[in-house]
């Protein structure tokens with residue numbers, strides 16, 4: 099560390115490391131409390147880790163370990179999401195979930211699960227007979243044996259949601275640095291000097307929201323950590339939109355010790371999702387799929403909803419859960435070092451993020467300065483509304499025409515996002531913000547136009563202009 | 573609902589899709605004196621896939637000339653316009669409903685069109701990587717040929733420099749030629765089957781261009797985080813190896829762009845992936861007709877053009893005086909050697925059929941007897957040895973001898989020892 103660094107003034111109250119859904123919710127919470135916030139993300143875009151691929155269910159926490167921190171954060175996060183979602187323009191498909199038992203052994207476990215739900219404060223569950231389930235879900239396999247309904251489980255937009263949290267933080271003065279990895283840091287007794295891949299900066303406190311790298315970041319900054327990440331992969335298949343006529347509720351299996359199991363549900367984008375698997379692995383970044391598993395998911399899907407056998411697959415992906423060696427969140431404050439580690443946010447982080455942020459704010463108040471909240475927090479502009487179940491941009495005059503025909507994404511939407519406060523720097527970023535190329539043709543029709551519109555916007559462009567003379571006759 | 577300003581709200585025939593089939597149909601409908609024929613296409617210009625194909629050969633059947641795709645498309649558009657068809661581009665049809673109602677999106681907003689008849693000519697697209705269930709990471713640079721063509725020919729851009737080509741259908745060779753045209757160097761052609769799918773004249777081509785061909789070989793994984801870095805291949809013996817490349821061309825395995833049918837009320841055929849039709853191209857909704865590649869994957873532009881023309885003739889007759897249909901025969905495929913057939917039903921009498929033959933494709937290489945049976949009686953039969961992706965035509969007129977209340981069975985009786 100140089101002399102200059104040591105005298106660097108404290109520009110931030112809080113440095114949040116990690117731009118997953120948890121980091122984004124954290125940035126929003128602290129900014130709305132009046133803190134000067136900077137969010138540091140090592141990837142070229144936010145949502146590059148665990149938050150990249152999930153089932154997008156807004157959980158109630160009915161099956162969480164009773165009186166766990168996870169259960170509390172889900173309950174609080176769920177409630178706050180319902181309060182703020184309309185002002186942030188966030189969709190929610192309130193379709194409820196059915197926990198379906200497929201064998202007598204599973205039927206035998208339903209009572210215990212319903213008790214657990216009630217113990218978790220989810221007291222509006224409704225037991226269902228096999229006949230009632232079939233009446234509610236006529237396309238479901240007739241082999242279903244019974245179950246219960248969880249009315250407040252719902253479906254979210256997994257990308258617009260964290261984006262909106264961070265956009266609200268930015269609109270109220272927070273800063274974000276992308277392609278900025280925290281490589282080290284020193285705590286001098288009153289504040290942190292953080293070294294990153296691009297700059298050195300000083301902040302009063304550090305909040306570790308590094309997801310799959312949380313334990314490693316603790317090691318880097320504190321020299322110790324209270325948990326170790328055990329990445330657990332989940333693969334998914336996405337079916338074409340015609341499938342949405344076949345499923346209404348979220349169809350959950352009876353969960354096992356290790357996993358919530360294979361879910362069949364719609365997405366807010368109008369597709370049907372089947373997954374995830376639960377596969378323990380060493381790698382913290384390899385979210386690749388494999389053909390054998392995808393094939394078995396396709397079979398599993400048709401077992402649950404036979405009509406899916408006739409519907410084409412439009413996408414497949416995998417996500418990595420930042421699970422740890424224990425079955426709860428691993429959130430720990432280090433008050434004497436102005437540091438909070440938010441680890442092990444395994445399979446419910448999208449639902450719980452707002453609750454986690456409130457919990458961490460509480461911990462921070464134990465050692466941090468008091469902030470003065472702005473009186474009228476700003477609400478960011480909604481860049482795009484992507485839910486198939488709400489009005490879309492193509493319905494507006496002046497939409498500029500459709501660019502992506504499968505997902506009906508307009509030129510105006512793409513331009514708005516490219517010129518917005520958090521522009522994507524890669525195709526995957528643009529996909530998450532607008533859904534371009536996410537449909538059934540996977541670029542057959544729109545790649546040409548898209549390459550032209552995004553020229554100059556991406557670090558690695560979709561295509562480059564052919565050099566002069568290369569365009570001669572073959 | 574804001575109304576799009578320059579769109580009509582009613583017409584006699586709404587043609588959805590302005591490719592060879594749709595343009596041929598619109599031209600023919602005008603020649604038959606149908607007053608208001610509107611062609612709707614979501615692209616900025618009509619012409620369909622050929623507009624993206626800066627290569628030969630197009631136009632022999634239609635113009636008795638070998639043309640490049642864009643020139644061919646331009647001529648078809650000019651003909652349709654001269655004949656008096658109204659061509660509306662930048663218009664996406666999002667829904668069709670019984671009674672001839674179409675929902676539209678235009679840059680000015682949404683709209684609705686009421687048509688006496690609808691003709692669907694929305695063509696085919698290639699099967700995506702996801703639908704093929706290919707595993708691995710999800711970098712950019714994995715494209716269908718359609719995307720490559722529009723980049724290279726319309727935008728004068730290139731997405732990669734050293735891709736591998738998956739598939740060996742005709743379109744795969746078109747991809748090879750397009751690469752060459754753009755100064756892109758394919759690293760290999762990969763074909764899961766033991767032989768090249770396209771007709772033999774294409775087989776010498778990769779060798780000629782110095783591109784290795786791996787037969788009986790699959791892409792197991794795609795490797796690369798941002799851009800493709802390699803593919804992992806696996807052959808029949810289970811041998812695995814990595815091949816460095818910066819892109820993957822997912823060629824062929826065409827599937828009809830049948831979204832309007834799938835999301836709407838039309839019966840779909842699982843074999844073709846397109847709407848079920850009779851010999852006039854009429855779907856399960858008597859006001860909705862189908863022509864071109866949407867009927868089945870995949871034919872040449874000339875073939876699709878001819879179908880557009882013929883279906884338009886049936887449609888024009890139907891507008892004048894809907895034909896009384898006494899007997900409907902369902903055509904059923906027996907066994908798994910046949911992948912699909914078109915039409916899937918016929919309505920008697922058979923005179924003036926738009927689809928003059930039963931079109932059929934096999935699912936795998938097969939040798940034996942292809943038979944048409946009705947109520948246990950053989951109406952027609954032929955011995956043949958067939959390969960996938962090759963056009964096989966069966967006579968339609970033998971069905972006039974079919975038993976009226978039995979399904980017609982089409983069966984490929986295979987011989988051992990292929």
Ligand SMILES: Cc1cc2nc3c(=O)[nH]c(=O)nc-3n(C[C@H](O)[C@H](O)[C@H](O)COP(=O)(O)OP(=O)(O)OC[C@H]3O[C@@H](n4cnc5c(N)ncnc54)[C@H](O)[C@@H]3O)c2cc1C
Pocket residue numbers: 115116117118119120121138139140141144145146147148149150151152153154155156157278279280281307308309310311312315330331332333374416417418419420443444445446447448449450
């Ligand atoms: C298969 C699957 C299904 C799921 N289904 C659901 C569901 O239905 N509902 C639900 O609520 N939740 C679900 N989840 C859980 C949810 O996705 C996760 O809990 C959540 O994404 C965790 O977010 P995070 O912010 O903690 O971690 P991440 O998203 O991993 O964010 C951490 C970020 O920190 C960055 N980072 C790491 N190290 C550094 C460094 N040194 N410097 C700078 N940046 C760094 C990373 O690049 C990353 O972007 C699911 C998860 C999976 C995998």
Ligand SMILES: Cc1cc2nc3c(=O)[nH]c(=O)nc-3n(C[C@H](O)[C@H](O)[C@H](O)COP(=O)(O)OP(=O)(O)OC[C@H]3O[C@@H](n4cnc5c(N)ncnc54)[C@H](O)[C@@H]3O)c2cc1C
Pocket residue numbers: 588589590591592593594612613614615618619620621622625627628629630663664665666693694695696717718721743746747829832863864865866871872873874876877
């Ligand atoms: C890469 C490639 C190379 C080829 N090379 C040759 C060749 O050399 N010679 C040859 O004879 N054939 C070739 N073909 C085949 C040829 O292109 C097709 O046979 C022909 O285009 C089929 O015509 P069509 O009218 O059925 O459909 P298309 O040409 O596909 O036209 C369909 C039209 O429908 C429009 N459309 C679709 N959905 C909607 C909607 N919802 N609303 C509004 N509009 C819609 C599309 O924009 C499109 O313009 C090639 C095909 C490909 C993909």
